[in-house]
Amino acid sequence: MTVDAGAGATPTAWTLTCDPPGGSHPQAVAACAQLEASKTDPFAKTPAGLMCSMIYGGDQTATVTGTFHGRRVATTFARTNGCEVARWQLVSALLVIVTGGGAGAG
Numbered sequence: 349m350t351v352d353a354g355a356g357a358t359p360t361a362w363t364l365t366c367d368p369p370g371g372s373h374p375q376a377v378a379a380c381a382q383l384e385a386s387k388t389d390p391f392a393k394t395p396a397g398l399m400c401s402m403i404y405g406g407d408q409t410a411t412v413t414g415t416f417h418g419r420r421v422a423t424t425f426a427r428t429n430g431c432e433v434a435r436w437q438l439v440s441a442l443l444v445i446v447t448g449g450g451a452g453a454g
Contacts, residue, residue, distance in 0.1 A: 349361065349362055349363075349364065349373075349410060349411065349413070349414075349442065349443070350362075350410065351408070351409075351410045351443050352408060352409045353408055353445045354406060354407030354409070355407060362444075364376055364380070364442070366379075366380035366383065366384070373442075373444070374444055375441055375444055378441040379439075379442040379444075381441070382439065382440070382441040382442065383416065383439065386438060388438075390416070390438055390439050391416060391421045391423045391439075393423060394431045394432060394435055398431055400429040400430045400431035400432070401429060401430030401431075402429055402430070403430045403433060404427070404428065404429070405427030405429075405432070405433035405436065406427045407427070408426070408427050408443075408445060409425065409426045409427075410424065410425040410426075410436075410443045411423075411424050411425075412424075412425070412442070425439070425443060
């Protein structure tokens, strides 16, 4: 995965494996736990035509590719409106934003 904090920051790339948690992700245990606890597909795109609030969450973006439960994943995340902010929050432990003080969930 690649996470871009926006505002001219250098994107950060990580790998993540679960069962057991590992890879270069700074919060692998938390990310795997959040993915496994999800009651819906954590990588599902926002349905077309869904009415979303016009709340801008920031210019952060993320790209995730790989497999999840044997299914290919290739998706992007952004914080462009209320639906996309909510989608980001569903996998916030996965989409860690690194700040000057260390890693923190965006």
